[in-house]
Amino acid sequence: MARVVIVSARIGAGHDGAARELDRWFADRGAHVVRADFLDLLPGRLGELLCGAYHQQLNTVPRSWDWLLGALGTPALAGVARRFAGLATPRLRELLGDNTDVVVSTYPLATHAVARLRRSNELTAPLVVYLTDPSVHRLCVSPDATLTVAPNETAARQAKALGAGRTLVSRPLVAPAFRPSTGMTERLRLRLAFGLPHDGPLALVVAGSWGVGQIGQTADDLLATGLVEPVVVCGRNEALAEKLRKTGHRHVFGWVDKMPELMRACDVVVQNAGGLTTSEALATGLPVLTYRCLPGHGRANAAVLHDDGIVPWVHSPSELTEALEWLLRRPVKAAG
Template structure:
């Protein structure tokens, strides 16, 4: 069916609390739709699974990234096989009954920002139980087999590389649209605003600052990244640990002065900084680029982190720093060039 919505229509957006990227995309889609008079209801895929299965899956994924992150690289590769991908789609189908209830008879459109949610909706579509249109909204620069369903009426990709990958996995109609980010992520107005923001957050006014981010869970080789930044000395690290309280305490005990936990005014910290060092290439990267900051990928997460890093580096958007010896030159090159102005975000219909 054609993907068309208008003022007064109801849209169901399905994300998942697996990190912050899927939820962040869902939140901004809901805001964008609401500004156009569309009612947008958000639901978490994990809550649609029977019993405590969703909570169990989320916890297992979190522990895997903390305890054995390299195994995620292997698992993601294994899920690229037809057999295991089919198994994952059957798991997703367990949420289809709950999704059908949420969608009801009046939803005009279902938008999924999470791959398994896409397949839950596709399961309903294949069985004639989903009359609403289905849009798969891709949140990563790279595309895995499980991100795509031929049942979707439209797949929204964040870049041309992702669009090509989606088509190769069997997507039908594909639209390229820059990621939506919150309006707060804008370039700094000038030196006075940057100075004010640094003072408000207890940051030094006379040093280049590298904002180190590792997702809402604070996973990856964050401590090694911080040690490498301190050893180089080109920029002082400012670390956001998300909900990883143990990481925050370890860094503080190691003598790091500028360490934050979960940060609501992330846009303020970005405008106070000179560049961002990240390890996954998802929502934070889009937010930093919208803020006009140079971004580097360093010590990236296995699996989707590496895949995203490769695409961003190939497109010339975010350099992938692969070794500690290359970090210093990359930092100095990023600091030497003026931050590029943020591109206006336009979403085609």
């Protein structure tokens, strides 16, 4: 039985979501899968501090993320980040041992920690880098990877330009529960279960597990169009959920365990350029719009999705109205 080690990170839901589905994919093929969180491999409380700092940055000074990602795209600071990743190698070395057959990384810093062990010949098992976003940053790529798996052709081209070796394009893995609705009966049943209106178009607003970004403004703009009723998912951001309820939004959720069902109860998804959310919505058969997207990787993802004709990037309230009018006029496709 092959031993597969998947290294992810609990920074947002995308990296862990990909790791979870990779776990299922390998397990279905008879592998023994071990999953690890890169943050737990760092010494002391460093992983916890890193996660907290990133979360705080997105909540308080999100525009600085544009600057930071740009800076990390330079060879000098990218090198600093790779050396930082090396702090995880002692625990990573212990985790991998001598009997690991494949290592899969879904998180950039984990990629470089594993790559360091390969360069020093302490690890001979192949390293597979699984890219979780439609766009590719320099830190996502390592020339020491045996294989880089990209979610689209654009990401594959970007990865190769940044030094990736063998690259494969593969449709993003999402949980099987994300499937199209079987019809109006299922949709009405789900709306009743979630306490949603039984008639009228619903726009599902999602912003990742942390509920960061201009979520309140997005909900307000959707309501102002008069075309849809916003259904807002705030993730673990309970303060945001409470604020939205107090300002009069009727359909506000915190953490949702049944996201596939909630998606099937709605008509359109409005997101701020998270790769996992987009993949899940498209697998559910829902149209997706990007609106008020996050700085940095959010804008980079939005640009790729828009340019590839997958998800329109809406830049203003007037464009939002036009996009919704167009989407709601489209005939509903039956589940295949």
